[in-house]
Structures are given as structure tokens and as C-alpha cells.
Amino acid sequence: MIKVGVLLTQHYKLLSVAAILDVFETANKLHQEKGLELPYEIFLLNGDVQPEMFLNTYKSKWIGQNEVYNLIVIPAFTTENMQASIALNSSFIPWLIQQYHKEAEIATVCTGVFLLGATGLLDGKVATTHVDACAAFAKAFPAVKLKPDKTVTQDGRLFTSGGATSSFHLLLHILQNQCGKEIAIKAAKIFAIDMDRQNQSYFSSFQPFRHHNDEIVASAQEQIELNYQDVSTIEEMIKDIPSSRRNIVRRFKQVIGITPIEYLQQTRIEAAKKLLEQTAQQMTEVIYNSGYNDPKAFRKVFRKAVGMTPSEYRDKFQAK
Incomplete structure (x- = not known):
């Protein structure tokens, strides 16, 4: 029997735990x-968090107990301040490292990957992670080979997934590995999940970083x-800004994480997506x-950024 431990972190997302x-x-x-x-034998693993009432039917263990798990699953976080959440959950970090070195598999749902990233095991x-959290993750953990477009990744005994429904794709992938394809297919039908979705790029939205104090970059x-x-x-972009081209590009990349030209490209693609969604142009x-x-x-850049053609995007997302 496979011992599965589901971490109950500070700020865990209840929907994520329920799906797992x-x-x-x-x-x-x-x-x-x-x-x-x-x-499967399923355990809820506590640090300092008390489980929700409906979770009381599950076996609960404290991570300080000397037990080894075959599979550990880290749910998504609800917080927007990921660095603060990692600090609050720092007691899990040495424990996760220890479990991994005892041959445990570790899987993360959506933003749960930030806690795994903090262990250094992903270096x-x-x-992957939620498409809108990719920039923050890349900045926090540059040694990780981030694949923003992927729904699920597996690298040895480490598994990660993208946002929201991607957690089901991750879990079905694990079921197929451990229980066989027949069980995975039956579960996919029960949860109405298309097993072959591998790309999540088209769910992304460009959300530029603005919480900085660099007036030149803001301009x-x-x-x-x-x-x-x-x-x-x-x-053309910087003609009215009192600074040299070289200085602006350097500071922009340092603060925002991408170049001004990349920022322009992403701004244009986001504008195109909104026009495709909201107008009949x-x-x-x-x-x-x-x-x-x-x-x-345009079509080449759009397909590369979004993972589908503009026409396919309109068919999928236009408000009827």
C-alpha cells in the first residue's frame, strides 16, 4: 500500500486539498x-495547522513523527505574499528534504511548488506552476528549469502542476504511474477531465509587476x-524619459524581469486576447x-505566446 501524505501548510487552499x-x-x-x-493509505500531515472540520475523518500525523511516506503532495497556497508563506512553512523544508532522500516522491499542486522550490530539490x-505565478517563481528560484506552458512536469521523483484544473492532470498522471492506465482513464471520466491537455499558456494573463519604487521604470x-x-x-518608447537607452533597458530588466521590447510584445498580445474575447472585430x-x-x-508571435492560433483562441474564449 502506498503511503500518501498531504501537507496541511499555513495558507493551504482548501479546494486544492479536497481535490487531492x-x-x-x-x-x-x-x-x-x-x-x-x-x-493508497492517506494521511494529513500537520506542522502547526489544525485541519478543517470535514478533514477530521482522515488520519492526521505530525511531521515530527518518525515516519516515511511514499508520496507527499503539497497543495496550493491562497496567499499573495508567497515569500511570507514560505517563511511561515519553513519547518516543512528540512522534513521534505529528508523524506526525498528516503526515496519519497513529492508532488506539488499549482503554487505549492514555491515550498518545494525553497528546499533546493528542484534546482x-x-x-511548472500557475501561469500567472511563473514570473514570481522564476525570479525566486532561477536555478529551476521553469516550463510555464506545461500542465504537468515530472523530473525523477518530483512532480509539479499548473493552475486550478491542472491539479487533476497531475493526479491522473500519478495514478497512471502507480495504478495503471485503466484506473487513470476511469478516474478521468469520473472527474470529466481531458487527459491529453498538456499546455496551459492560453490561460495566462499579462500582469505586469508594479510594486516597485523605480520612477524611470514606471515611466x-x-x-x-x-x-x-x-x-x-x-x-520611440523612451524618447520622453530623462535617461539613456542603456540605463533604462538595464533597470527595466532588473526590476521587471523582462526587457522593454518583451514587455511591449506581451502588452500587445494581451490587448489582442481581449479584443478576441470581447469584440466581434x-x-x-x-x-x-x-x-x-x-x-x-502576428499569428506567429500569438501562437508562440498563447499556444494556439488567434482563431482557435476566439473560438475557445469569446463571450457569446
């Missing part, structure tokens, strides 16, 4: 219906956002109104 428990319980039920031994390995951001339809070079109008003149170049 539901999938493993479903796998147990499917085995029970066939008269087979249950594959040099691939990982550059404002110029780009006000004039993204008309400018195409750095010189012809594709030529969308292209022009988001700052592009070359339809071929």
Missing part, C-alpha cells in the same frame, strides 16, 4: 469495486502601455488595433 483527497479516494474505491487491495530540474511601463499600438522601437482589425501590421508575424 477526492482523486486518491476514487482510486481506492475503483480498486475496492474490483475486489482488489486498496492502493536544475524542470517544473517606461506607462509609455509602453499608452502607446503600444504606435511604437515599435525602444527609442475582424481579424485584420484585431491585428491592427493590437499594434501589428504584418498578419503573418
